[in-house]
Amino acid sequence: MSHPGSLGAVDQPADLPSDVSGADVPESWLGARWGRLLAILLALGLIAASVVVPWSEVSLRVLGSRDDALINQDSTAALGLTEIGGWGWAYLAVLLPLVLLTLAATVLAGWAGRVAALAAGGALLAMSTVLVGAAHRVSSGPDETAARWAEVVRRLAPVLDDDYGAIRFGYDSPGLTFAVLGVATLAGIVLAGRLPGGGRFVLAGAGTSALLVGLAAPWVTVYGATATEVDRSTVRWTGLGTASVVVMVGTVALAAVVWWAAARRSTRWRLPLLLVTVPVAFAFAFAHDFLELDPAQWQDAAERARFLAVTYDIRSAAELAQLAPLLLLVAMVLSWSAARRRARAR
Secondary structure: OOOOOOHHHOOOOOOOOOOOOHHHOOOOHHHHHHHHHHHHHHHHHHHHHHHHOOOEEEEEEEEEEEOOEEEEEEEEEEEOHHHOOHHHHHHHHHHHHHHHHHHHHHHOOHHHHHHHHHHHHHHHHHHHHHHHHHHHHHOOHHHHHHHHHHHHHHHHHHHOOOOOOEEEEEEEOHHHHHHHHHHHHHHHHHHHHHOOOOHHHHHHHHHHHHHHHHHHOOOEEEEEEOOOOEEEEEEOHHHOOHHHHHHHHHHHHHHHHHHHHHHOOOOOOHHHHHHHHHHHHHHHHHHHHHOOOOHHHOOOHHHHOOOOEEEEEEOHHHHHHHHHHHHHHHHHHHHHHHHHHHHHHO
16 A cells, blocks of 8 residues: 555656656657757758759650651750859858758757857848749749740641640759758758747648648649730639639648647547548648649630640649648647647646
């Protein structure tokens, strides 16, 4: 039988003092930082990719026939990081200090860690300016490519056999995409270090930000080539059919559930919430691959008849909208983990 004052009367391990609960036992240095260290490795991989891959890549393909002879031509032109002007060199100049300061803010404790985090915040602001400038520098790429595409259409469309093949262009900026993802990961690391246990809020905020961009910005730019000009129009998610509306409204509901799970103090229903969120988030993310982004699927036939050819470019907003459910899913996993720790500490 346990008596008052004996270790057996307290619901905690016998090797702990009676006035210390399991929840108050300090974590080891690695235990408190392993998540951020793994995130740094992920950020380094994204940043390394941003340095290697092109920041502006244009492709043009002609597929058709003329007098029963097949015509199949591809051309690609790419600009690397240092070929986009001063913004590329500025990116490299800010990159190393940003990575080192983020690492210092993660591994150092006390005032040194706080100073490193403050300096990393300044480097993040500088890098944000650089990325905005780089994005503006390469933003004219799709329109310039569309103009060249229209010239090829006017020259070749009249001589190609009817109803066979296509003349298409493609534009991508993978370097900028990797850079944004890498810098965003570093920003999350710095914030999570200054807000212990706040990783779920950081990820929920990132997912919500991506969702808001997807809700507000156009998803598709449509180009139509005429005999004299290029007609350019943009389409938002609301104009891409019922499926896109269902996916976006569902993602908004998912974001609301994730924020509720992140903010609630109760530990009840934590596992059912996670088990429901996982398939829903993956379903919304993969559903984007089947949305009707091609104008041929929804553009009016009379409208298309005005042009020699029609092509389109998928905007970053559509890609961010697809990324949002996955970020929200990670935030839900972190919320479940926090609730699990609270339940064990009771």
